[in-house]
Amino acid sequence: METSAAWARGAGRTAVAAVLAVLLAGGCAGPPQTELPTSEQARNDLIRAAQQVLVDRCMTAREAAGPSASREDALFGTAPAELEITLATGHTVRTHTDGCLAQAHRYLYGDQARWFRAEVTVNQLRPEAQARLKEDPRYRAALARRAACPEDDTRCARESGLGDLRARLEPARLAAVRAAHREDIATYERLRDHALHRAARLLAGRPTPHRKGPVPS
Secondary structure, eight states: OHHHHHHHHHHHHHHHHHHHHHHHHTTTOOSOOOOOOOSHHHHHHHHHHHHHHHHHHHHHHHHHTOSOSOHHHHHHOOSSOSEEEEOTTSOEEEEOSSSHHHHHHHHHHSOHHHHHHHHHHHHTHHHHHHHHHTTSHHHHHHHHHHHTSOTTOHHHHHHTTHHHHHHHHHHHHHHHHHHHTHHHHHHHHHHHHHHHHHHHHHTTTSOOOOOSSOOOO
16 A cells, blocks of 8 residues: 555655646747737638538537538528618628537637627728718719719729719728727727637647638638
């Protein structure tokens, strides 16, 4: 019995020494920090690659559980949509919470509902700014002149002044829209940073994703 206890104490000391050696080798700084890509395109690719891994795992698990819903329902969820947001432009966007895509978003972003609202809002900043242009009477007049032009009359379209006026007015409208949605933008950036780190950990050791063609905006 004493021999067994002595062996156990010795094995314990050996295990502790091994752990200490690992910590010392890493500068006692804990797990190494995953290096994130620096370009916007590479960051998008990283999140999309992780999302695809998560979706594939979910779809495989659901198929293994037996036939139930269609693949489309398994991916996107079944009606009715549980989340929705009505934008300043008047458009309403909806999404589900029960599909594999929603499950992937919860893993990556931590809060699917907050991410959904922030992402949709940020993606619609420019359309909202363009909608605000119609509040300006000069823009409405130029829009009417442009609408009166024949379809292929590029000279008439240019002389309507619509393009030049839009170029002058849109930056200020966009700045105002961004200021009005600064909290949504901050939430978007914070949750996306969370997703980047989770994606990097998920894909650690896997081949780096490469684009095979243009990525849709």
